[in-house]
Amino acid sequence: MLEELWYKNSIIYSLDLETFMDLNGDGVGDFEGLARRLDYLNAMGIDCIWLAPFQPTPNKDNGYDISDYYGVDPRHGSSGNFVEFMHQANKRGIKVIIDLVVNHTSDQHPWFQDARSSENARHRDWYVWNKAKPSDWNEGMVFPGVQDSTWSYDKKAKAWYFHRFHDFQPDLNWDNPEVRAEIKRIIGFWLELGIAGFRVDAVPFMIESPEPNTSKHELNFDYLREMRRFVQWRRGEAILLGEANVMPEENKKYFGEEGNGIHMMFNFYVNQHMFYALATSNIEPLVEALEATRTDFPTVQWAHFLRNHDELDLGRLTDEQREEVFARFAPDDDMQLYDRGIRRRLSTMLGNRQHSELAYSLMFSLPGTPVIRYGDEIGMGDDLSLKERDAVRTPMQWTDDYQAGFSTADKLVHPVIDKGPYSYHHINVENQRRDPDSLLNWMTALIRLRQECTEIGFGDWQILKTNKPKILCLHYSWQGSSLIILHNFDEKAHEVILDLKLEKKDKQGKEQKLIDLMVNYESEADDKGKHYITMEAYGYRWFRAGDVSHLLKKG
Ligand code: NOJ
Secondary structure, three states: OHHHOHHHHOOEEEEOHHHOOOOOOOOOOOHHHHHHOHHHHHHHOOOEEEEOOOOOOOOOOOOOOOOOOOOOOHHHOOHHHHHHHHHHHHHOOOEEEEEEOOOEOOOOOHHHHHHHHOOOOOOHHHEOEEOOOOOOOOOOOOOEOOEOOOEEEEOOOOEEEEOOOOOOOOEEOOOOHHHHHHHHHHHHHHHHOOOOEEEEOOHHHHOEEOOOOOOOOEEOHHHHHHHHHHHHHHOOOOEEEEOOOOOHHHHHHHHOOOOOOOOEEEOHHHHHHHHHHHHHOOOHHHHHHHHHOOOOOOOOEEEEEOOOOOOEEOOOOOHHHHHHHHHHHOOOHHHEEOOOEEOOOHHHHHOOHHHHHHHHHHHHHOOOEEEEEOOHHHOOOOOOOOOHHHHHOOOOOOOOOHHHHOOOOOOOOOOOOOOOOOOOOOOOHHHHHHOOOOHHHHHHHHHHHHHHOHHHHHOEEEEOOOOOOOEEEEEEEEOOEEEEEEEEOOOOOEEEEEEOOOOOEOOOOOEOOEEEOOOOOEEOOOOOOEEEEEEOOOOEEEEEEOOOHHHOOOO
């Protein structure tokens, strides 16, 4: 029955409407523009779009400050445009998940405006207040260096309010049952409009009960289970995909002891160790991270990614490891952010095509569901002259025309990259569509390959030791079919010896070969049953084998 779970073998594409395609020429991307680009996403093989927040917002945090949960920000179009877009997406078999940002609202939200108006206001208890200045008012900031506090005084309310993020993002009081009931209404509203689930923003902060004068806040996992139940009652196949950059042990609580918590989580832990492996070619910490995040229930699933709309957060690495990644991928101060992260795109960090292919092939081969960031499929760059995380939020580069074909307006929400090797004159969809060797066409082939390798989403996996310490060998088995996937993190070529402990012939007398799924090559074992496989510098190979499930560790 596992095959029922669509999210186990899907490719997710994340985008922000603002910077994807502007059809009405006002400099901001919109639903009509996105609808026009659905054929592009469909041709690439995308199964699901994750839309960043698009609801009405003062837009002081890229839309993560919502002032009305039931609408569409007029900059992106109308509710009618949203429904039309949903229709067009569904017609192509593309699912849509949207951000659910309910840890906090915008301070401009009518609930907060009411809450601050008086102690007896209808919505007062929807937020977290304290009369006196909490002693921990300047502890636990998520954006160190940019954010000064987590409690701020509101003159009108004559009280201090809690905000895990910026002061214009007051936290909702999740301990108030009315707040949770309203959040269910929001969930129900969007599910009714046909979405396939939510990317849940800031989950650990959402379920915490903030107390003044202590930075130790209790987490209430019942709230997550309650949310999951509600989603499933309303729409059986809908999912929750959580954002929680937590340690592996802690993570189990989010999936739920019986797999009854959140369905999917971004694997931040593996993400950071992947970058460590890419920076140093030392794969041991990555192997440990993969083992540490093994899941216990077949219905839960990791989402793997390389870059997203935020900084590349390296906070879970040791100080030494982080310094090594900085030294390789972000040597200048202005490439780093919040004392823990990097504000660059993948291509500019890795600097060459082969290394980028290795990174993407790796991410697609990990136990979980791949999530791609818009623009990475053509190798877009970043603009470090923009502030903070805006560096990686420049408009999509469609063509070599004015404003990269993104818009006809002179002034854009963020400027296009028009200089240097990553400018839209060199890097754009139109060029790459026509070039059979382009990154875009390579990525399209990788997507198709991943979709054919259902062993990854459904099967059991294991890391096989090889004779080469810089080569990662992953093995999957599912219903009598197996995959052997190799990645060489070294800048030098190697020959790997694989002993799959297979008879030379299968029961039908057919030679048991490893069949390369990317190039026209088959590996036959020698007399002792060993395969000798050449791995190029930063090379990767995906093989289908017969049934090698006997290699899986028992227990
Ligand atoms: C996490 C989002 O990814 C980030 O972009 C945002 O600033 C914070 N949550 C606050 O909503």
